[in-house]
Amino acid sequence: MEEAEQYKGGGFLWAHVENAGLDELPHLVRADIPEVAANALTATETRPRCDRIDHGAIVNIRGPAATDIDDSDRLVSIRMWVRRGRIDSVTRKPLAATAAVMTAMEDGKIRDPGDLVAAYAREISATLDPQVAELGDTLDDCESMLESGNKFRLRSTITGIRSEAISFRRFVAPDRDALLALASHDFEWLHDDDRLHIREAADRFARMAEELEAVRERSALLHEQLTDLRAEEIDQRSLLISVVAFIFLPLTFITGLLGMNVEGIPDAHDPWAFWEIVILCVVIAVGVLAWFVRRRWIQR
Structure with missing residues (x-):
């Protein structure tokens, strides 16, 4: 310097x-x-x-x-x-x-x-x-x-x-x-x-x-x-969960009602009653799903 x-x-x-x-x-x-x-x-x-x-x-x-x-x-x-x-x-x-x-x-x-x-x-x-x-x-x-x-x-x-x-x-x-x-x-x-x-x-x-x-x-x-x-992704997942829950809601009610351990359950001794209930549940689930699709809550 x-x-x-x-x-x-x-x-x-x-x-x-x-x-x-x-x-x-x-x-x-x-x-x-x-x-x-x-x-x-x-x-x-x-x-x-x-x-x-x-x-x-x-x-x-x-x-x-x-x-x-x-x-x-x-x-x-x-x-x-x-x-x-x-x-x-x-x-x-x-x-x-x-x-x-x-x-x-x-x-x-x-x-x-x-x-x-x-x-x-x-x-x-x-x-x-x-x-x-x-x-x-x-x-x-x-x-x-x-x-x-x-x-x-x-x-x-x-x-x-x-x-x-x-x-x-x-x-x-x-x-x-x-x-x-x-x-x-x-x-x-x-x-x-x-x-x-x-x-x-x-x-x-x-x-x-x-x-x-x-x-x-x-x-x-x-x-x-x-x-x-x-x-949006969270909303879609929440909607899917809600749809699944809504579909199973009537099914849960039916199975819970018929599954009570009391006398007087219809067709309790009918050998085809189980499959009849299964078919009924499937029909209800498809109907609810079709209703959701028609209302465009879910996409086909």
Whole structure:
């Protein structure tokens, strides 16, 4: 870091601190950084933003982490204080886009602060886009499995998709607004080609925000449809149980009445009485079933 502070050559200086802890953040800010920018770099909780301070800008955008994280915020932030000839940036957790940006810088494709910010915007949007598309694809599979799949497992999958879509959209839309705000400023270190790349990334974020909103609404409708199907299935089973119970109700009455152990039961000593009672029960059961079919309580 001390060698970087003494650098006086061409190009620009990028001072980047990655995976910084809460106790380390206050010590990363130099005295020449404005207080507002310092607070933005060291804030515990951040949202995507772009604010102009004289000839510099506070740029905070969020993107996928380099590794899986156990956090409700699916996207991690990079905070940048950008001005001519220098960028100070901080990430509390490794950002997936940093590796590609470092490779582009080593290849000489990044020559000024505007190129660096544009590279981050481009790489973050490119990294996040497949993840958002995967949510939509998974939801498509859920829709095709709705009629034949395991509804208990399907319900948890849909709930997870909706939760992820809400978590992503929480920062994707502000990312778009921050990049559009940055592209609208007339900084001398932000060239026309940088603005073009930033607006392209912002357009991609806008499309992802729309897709996430569609995924959220579709998952809600699919969840309601799944609930309706389960309720209909329960109703059909309850109706079937009721029909069976109604059919056996008169049969139970007849067999119970004739099965009493008292004198005077008709045909008690007739050898054909049992089969007569069986035929009577069958006729009553078929008649009740036919009545249900005629009333369309059950389908033929």
